[in-house]
Amino acid sequence: MAADMRLIADTHVHFYPCYDLQQALNNLRRNLSTLNRNAVCMAFLAERHDCHFFRQFGERGREMLGADIQVQLYDNALLFSEEGYPDLYFFAGRQIITRERIEVLALTTDMEIEDGLPVDEVVSRVTANGGIPVISWAPGKWFFQRKKVVESLLDRYEPGTILFGDTTLRPTGWLEPDLMKKAVRQGFGLVAGSDPLPFKGEEVVMGRYAVRLEADFDADDPVASIRSLFTRPKFTPARVGRRGRPLETLFRLFQNARSKNIRKL
Secondary structure, eight states: OEEEEEEEEEEEEOOOTTSOHHHHHHHHHHHHHHHOTTSEEEEEEOBOTTOOHHHHHHHHHHHHHOTTOEEEEETTEEEEEOTTSOOEEEEOEEEEEOTTOOEEEEETOOOOOOTTSOHHHHHHHHHHTTOEEEEEOOTTTTSHHHHHHHHHHHHHSOBTTBEEEEETTSOTTSOOOHHHHHHHHTTOEEEEEOOOOSSTTGGGGTTSEEEEEEEEEETTSHHHHHHHHHTSTTOOOEEEEOOOOHHHHHHHHHHHHHHHHHHHO
């Protein structure tokens, strides 16, 4: 049964093999609950092509995350419960890099979509599978020719069909991009998330940047409830938490580039 609740959600979460999984989960729960102690905590995965943690947690979550955790399965969602921590709804999701090198998140679906497809085809596949497409900001990916691609989406899609995403990788002091402002003016929803990078130590940022809203939420059918909520035109949750400081963000990006070079050796 749906009830009016306060929700706090990190809408851009990654789990990577290099992570301490228990630490990552603990940070998610702690950081989200710190942003609002009375809210229902939620995390939305955006898994790249080589990661399948949602499936793994559903199949053997207690083995991977500790015997004290309880894992309740839904269609495209999990509920993690553990004494001493707030409950956490954990939603399936994928990350796709399009032919135009735009980053699209597919929230609330574990359907795999290959990288390299045109952005319109990716959006179409996500929505056909019931997912929520998010055009995510990332360093350098909304500039020059790609800026024109993102801007064209605002002209060709209706509010409620796609969302736009902000992350901790847009450092404090970096003005909000014009396309984000335009999206909000036109009635498109804007969400936010931590977007941790694939090297050890990034577990600390999880749950640090999120959205907060009050809405009807059906705990018995969390995915349908979220899909209905996030696809409403003029969906305008408040962004809460903090993005990275400039030097902190630069160091994270440097570490990410360094870890990529090490993996190539």
